[in-house]
Amino acid sequence: MAGSLVLLSVVLITIYFREPVGGGLHGVQSGGATVLRPFEVGAERVARPFRDAYGWFAGVLHAKSENGRLRKEVDAYSALATRNANAVQQNAQLKSLLKYVSAPQFPKNFDPVATDVISRPPAELAQQVGIAAGSSSGIRINDPVVNADGLVGKVTQVASHGAEVTLLTDPDLMATAVDLRTQATGLVGNGQGRGTLILDRVSKSDDVKAGDLIVTQGWHYKKLSSIFPAGIPVGVVTSASVNDTDLYWQVQVSPRVHFGSSLQSVLVLVPKSRPH
Amino acid sequence: MRLLVEPAKVGVLVFVAAILQVSIFSTLQILGGAPDVVLLTLVGIALLRGSIYGACAGFFAGLLIDTANLGTLGVTSLLLTIAGYWIGRYGETTGRDRAHAPFVSVAVATILVQFGALFLHYMLGDPVSARVVLLDALPAKVGLNLLLTLPVYALTRWVLGLGTAPEGATEVQLLG
Numbered sequence: 214m215a216g217s218l219v220l221l222s223v224v225l226i227t228i229y230f231r232e233p234v235g236g237g238l239h240g241v242q243s244g245g246a247t248v249l250r251p252f253e254v255g256a257e258r259v260a261r262p263f264r265d266a267y268g269w270f271a272g273v274l275h276a277k278s279e280n281g282r283l284r285k286e287v288d289a290y291s292a293l294a295t296r297n298a299n300a301v302q303q304n305a306q307l308k309s310l311l312k313y314v315s316a317p318q319f320p321k322n323f324d325p326v327a328t329d330v331i332s333r334p335p336a337e338l339a340q341q342v343g344i345a346a347g348s349s350s351g352i353r354i355n356d357p358v359v360n361a362d363g364l365v366g367k368v369t370q371v372a373s374h375g376a377e378v379t380l381l382t383d384p385d386l387m388a389t390a391v392d393l394r395t396q397a398t399g400l401v402g403n404g405q406g407r408g409t410l411i412l413d414r415v416s417k418s419d420d421v422k423a424g425d426l427i428v429t430q431g432w433h434y435k436k437l438s439s440i441f442p443a444g445i446p447v448g449v450v451t452s453a454s455v456n457d458t459d460l461y462w463q464v465q466v467s468p469r470v471h472f473g474s475s476l477q478s479v480l481v482l483v484p485k486s487r488p489h
Numbered sequence: 490m491r492l493l494v495e496p497a498k499v500g501v502l503v504f505v506a507a508i509l510q511v512s513i514f515s516t517l518q519i520l521g522g523a524p525d526v527v528l529l530t531l532v533g534i535a536l537l538r539g540s541i542y543g544a545c546a547g548f549f550a551g552l553l554i555d556t557a558n559l560g561t562l563g564v565t566s567l568l569l570t571i572a573g574y575w576i577g578r579y580g581e582t583t584g585r586d587r588a589h590a591p592f593v594s595v596a597v598a599t600i601l602v603q604f605g606a607l608f609l610h611y612m613l614g615d616p617v618s619a620r621v622v623l624l625d626a627l628p629a630k631v632g633l634n635l636l637l638t639l640p641v642y643a644l645t646r647w648v649l650g651l652g653t654a655p656e657g658a659t660e661v662q663l664l665g
Contacts, residue, residue, distance in 0.1 A: 214541050214544060214545070215540065215541065215544035215570060215571075215573075215574040218544050218545065218547075218548040218566070218570045219567060219570055219571060221548070221563075221566075222548065222551070222563040222564075222566040222567035222570055223563065223567060224563070225562045225563030225566065226561060226562070226563035226564055226567065226609075226613075227563075229561050229562040229563060230561060230613060238562055242555070242556050242559065242562055243559075245556035245557075246556055246557060246559055249508070249553070249556060249557045252508045253508060253511060253512040253557060254512075256508050256509055256512040256513055257512045257513070260512070260513040264513075264516070331511075331512055332511040332512055332515070332557050332558055333511065333515040333516055333558070334511075334515065334554075334558040334560055335515060335523060335525075335606075335626070337521075337522075337617075337618075337621045337622045337625065337626035338606055338607075338610060338615075338617055338622060339558070339560065339610075339615070341558070341559070341560075343511070343557065343558060343559060370559045372559070375559075377558075377559040383616065384616035384618075385616050473516075473518050474516035474517060474518055
């Protein structure tokens with residue numbers, strides 16, 4: 214009996230691994246996920262008050278130490294916001310004078326679908342989460358996923374009423390990113406430490422330093438374009454160093470998004486017009 | 490009737506544990522690890538009902554988890570089927586009536602399942618860090634699972650005992 218179940222599991226793995234994403238077993242799994250979804254949403258809703266209460270107490274403990282630092286940041290950002298508002302106005306005027314054609318921009322060219330995070334595999338084995346919205350909400354594979362803090366990841370599997378989101382901390386996922394201060398470009402992806410990111414392929418001729426804000430670059434080349442639109446915050450540089458043997462900067466980035474249990478809801482950016 | 494009631498109770502237990510695991514317990518990252526209530530429930534079922542129930546419950550639980558997480562179908566089933574069968578055999582032989590059997594089973598099964606998961610993910614070409622799985626997450630996972638062993642085992646025993654008449658001798662037969 215146990216032997217047959219082991220054999221059946223191996224057969225399932227083999228078929229699932231070999232068949233294409235739209236194959237029969239994937240379809241059955243997608244249907245099963247749709248059936249399980251109400252139970253997951255129910256359990257998540259029951260647990261949410263307890264999780265919120267835990268988060269509240271944990272937050273209060275850190276609030277005092279954060280308060281002073283945030284006050285200084287508010288002062289700095291207030292001045293920055295005034296300068297930025299002027300720059301945005303000037304930018305719009307110059308664009309209209311030049312008849313400038315922009316690439317798709319976030320959030321203007323996207324319809325965001327707000328949805329709950331309803332399932333997670335063990336974090337040490339997989340960097341994916343399940344969300345409660347799927348193809349019925351217009352979501353497709355490779356749609357970018359964000360939250361209020363910044364870039365979360367991208368959609369990698371879609372069922373009719375659910376989807377799998379691969380987080381930016383997955384070693385297989387990288388995004389082109391740019392240092393907002395110096396415009397140094399690189400690839401941002403999973404770092405060495407847990408929940409950290411690195412900005413790779415930044416040329417030594419560029420300038421990067423701790424405290425710089427990293428955002429998505431959103432490149433566009435002929436008919437190809439990056440799946441992540443430009444300007445989504447990714448994280449802040451925590452350390453940047455170069456040595457003689459390396460070709461590129463070694464840049465550690467602290468993500469703005471908390472990929473742990475506090476990631477409870479996300480926005481899937483569904484493009485208003487999809488390329489055919 | 491018992492033939493139907495027992496599998497139904499096991500099925501409900503496994504279903505509830507799997508739903509709670511994917512939607513709640515997986516998010517509880519404490520000291521780098523998360524408790525695994527599916528494995529704890531499986532330990533209870535396998536020790537109380539034997540290796541066949543353990544293997545079947547493990548297979549069913551694995552299917553549910555892989556379906557809910559949209560993971561590679563069969564990976565968790567394979568691991569939990571073997572774990573359920575092994576725990577059941579342990580309960581039927583050396584672990585019989587030992588008070589420490591649930592704790593030993595949970596500790597050993599947590600470690601072996603984690604090693605097995607790492608090996609399978611490597612075989613399937615998934616990007617997994619052995620350092621994260623074995624050094625960062627495993628000690629905390631073992632500790633959290635051991636902390637939850639007693640309540641989950643007690644709950645499992647209570648649910649499996651529901652609607653079942655207490656076992657006892659109804660007749661004494663003198664031999665010899």
